[in-house]
Amino acid sequence: MAGTSRDSRCEGRQIERETRMVELPKSHLDLINGANVVALSTVMPNGQPQTTPVWCNRHGEFIYINVMKGFRKEKNMRLNPRVTILAYDPKNVLRNIEIRGCVIEMTEEGAVEHNDELARLYLGKSDARFFGDAVPAKLAARYTPVRVKIAPTHVRVEG
Secondary structure, three states: OOOOOOOHHHHHHOOOOOOOOOOOOHHHOHHHHOOOOEEEEEEOOOOOEEEEEEOEEEEOOEEEEEEEOOOHHHHHHHHOOEEEEEEEEOOEEEEEEEEEEEEEEEEOOOHHHHHHHHHHHHHOOOOOOHHHHHEOHHHHHOOOEEEEEEEEEEEEEEO
16 A cells, blocks of 8 residues: 555554554444444545545454545545544444544455445345445446455444
8 A cells, every 4th residue: 555654553554463453342343243334534635534434344353344446535545544433323322432543454356245245234135236236236347346454543432
């Protein structure tokens, strides 16, 4: 990935678990593991935050999202890997989790399959495909998915 970061936790994009990554509390994992749309905040080139609703899932200690190549949030993360994810309980917004983290990988490899995995989770259909079920199939020829791996570096919970 190109770009640098002023945040020492993201320097070199190598997160050492014992000193830098934080564990996500079990009490709020359902907000990340379930089909909850989360808010992803990235940093624009001028330093202003940019927030977008996204789908996410978790594998082990990492959070994964999927973006399209060339979109603003994809460009932002390549320039500055610091991100924040906010997930809340739709039945009680006072119960939420804020996860600050560092993007440690952005890849097109496996991104289409990951988008399909997210579509199955969020649409609740075992055969769902992102292109065709979540968005029109014709967009597959126009957009290239990018799978983003995020290492949590700070967590705050409420409720």
